[in-house]
Amino acid sequence: MSDDPLDDRIIREREFRRRVNVDLSDVVVPERSGDEEERREELAAAVDEALGNVFDPFEQASGDEPGAIQEDGSVPLAPERDIVTEVAVEGERRVNWLLMVAMILVYSAIGIQAGIALSPYLAMAVLLILAAVGFALGERWVPERNMALLGVTWVIIAMKVLYGLAIELNRWDYIGVESLGVLLLFLVAVNVLASYRHDHDAIAAQSTLVLLAIGSTAGSVLGEIGVAVMILVATLLMHGLALHRQSGNLAALGVAASNLWIGMHAITGGFEIGSLKILSLESPLLLFLLLMAVTGINAAMAARFAREDNWFSKAFKALGLGEPGLWGVSISLGMVGALLTVAASREEMGYALGMVSFLGAAFGGSYLSVRGVESRRVAIPLLG
Template sequence: MEEPQEDDLLRERAFQRAGGLDLSGFALNVDDESSPEEDVQPEPEDIDAAIGDVYSPFGAPSADDGPSEDVVTGIAVEGERRLGQGLLVAMVVAYSALAAYVGTALPPQIAAPGLLILGIVGLWLGERWIPRPSMRLLGVTWVIISMKILYGFALDAHHWGWYDVLPDAGLGLGVTLLALVGLNVALAQRHDDDAIAAQATLILLLVGSAAGGLYGEFGVVVMIAFGTMVLHGMALLRGTGNLASLGIAASYLWVGVHALSDGWVVLGLHLVPLEDGLLTFLLMATITGMNAVMATRFAQHENWFSSALEALGVGRPGLWAVSVGLGMVGATLSVAANREDVGYALAQVALLLTAFSGSYLAVRGVAWPSLQAWVLWLPSVLTLALIPLVALEVNVGGWSVYALHAALMVVCTSVVILQNEANVSDHVLWVGSV
């Protein structure tokens, strides 16, 4: 039977209405074109090597990965660690108490050999235990305690009058303490431990403070500068950021304490106040120059302070940031001691700002030749020019010499920052503003 003609007409119209061929049923290797948005790679995050990993208050909180070990293992490890620490503290306290009793309660004829025996036994235990990895911490602790006993023995000998046979008893005590510091440094090198070296450096600063009682303010200034040089020299010798950061923080703190002191006596140590403004400012300039160089040199190194801040949940700031931050605490004491002289206080702040601005830019990769004119040569000339100007009591248009120095140092800092503003990260801006 013949199909109606309308069916042919309908099929023709349906064919004409088709928009194209459906190729979905064919296996064709046709890759989808990627959109331009998908090809854009995320820009790498700019990590500030100077500031380090500091948690930003404006950023998203980091995700918690959860515990890396099971609860039972964690409790066992933590319990063993705390037990070991408790035993260590108990041994330290007991041994120190015994040494204190021998040195103070017994007559010199018995106390002197007793202290020497305690010190030698502790050093022997350190020699025996430090080579063992599991007992290294205990051995280092014994060495530190033994050196403390020997330092105390030297002070007791001075108290007993043993140095009175010398023409200068104070000088004899100082030489003995310096010899013990040398022994301390040698032990630190032998056992390759920063904690032992840190003890030597701190004792050296204490010797510097004690020198003030014998040689006055000038003796304190010379010994603090010398102690800072030894601190940084040991850091360079050992190549460790621990001593570098400790040197930066301790040197500023020591200057600040002496500047703020009003004849304080702490544990029998007379803290001679720094009353000569020019001498104190030159000491600050010398220490600031050394500290800025060390902060730049060891910016990428690990250090105790960064680890401690990480344990507190602050993040892991770099050595430059944590050292400069701790150093500013001590420097603030010096500024506070001279707060009545606004020009002098501003000159100290400008000195710190100029030195550490150049140090920061150097850490950020700015070439040193482009910085040294503004952060080294001009500030050095301006600082040395203070010596004759202060002696002549020059006053320029109602401005003191220190106020003029502060203004010129701020100009130097502004020029070098504006020339390299692309190298200044957001982290240092909001941290600095705080």
């Protein structure tokens, strides 16, 4: 009986060794080094849909790009367009846009000079004739493919002349500030109709930017609350047009311009342009609520149109800085305006941190949505 405990201990040790001594020599484990390498290459080559292709000065060419010349002088993959065609096409496009901007500036200056130098009735006649000529040339040239940009330019010039005429009527004391606001809103409606008539985003963009300017001057009559409401209405109009027209151009412009506009009102102490008074948004609560509302709208719109083409991305590409996505370029420009708002309140640390926290949450959630995270997973932590 005295040997039983010893025997039991030996038996238990043998049983334990038998259980843990598992022979895995016959188990075949497939090697995954190749798969891991391919996966690593795929991740390296993947493009962030939100940020797009951003120029990296330290990136080394792989040699697989279209038009890349190998060491032996061969070109395995020919480019879509040779360098001569590329320079000609891109150069012509840039010249066209530069001429468009130059024409708008020149004729705007002519309109201003006519309003200052001529008598009111003569200036009114000249400006109306110039606007009529612009609309007529737009009707004539926009339908033609090769002349469409020139026709759009003339429509934009015509609308700018009418906006200038409305301001001159106020300067000549023919209409008051209230009537000026109503007239400008009517012209904005005409501008929107013209954009649909000729189906071009540049004309629509002008109307929304003018509406933002009207919102800035609403302080002359409606005070700070009027300015905030008009900026919000202008933002909604711009994004509404973007949704209706499915336009990435207007969406990107709305995201960038609205936040920049709020930042301008927050950082400046207010100023005057003639009889129009630009108020500073000094009420902390009003400024915070406006920034929250506009930021939420902008974050949603940037996520909605993240994969669409837009003017800002094309401008970066033309400058040789890559081709950032709509989300990246519009949010970056919008953050400039938002940070101006934060800088205006930098002395109140808690208030400024609240703004930064909300901006980070809104734009961070928008980024995750673009990267494929479900909207519900993004919204629950933010709303909770």
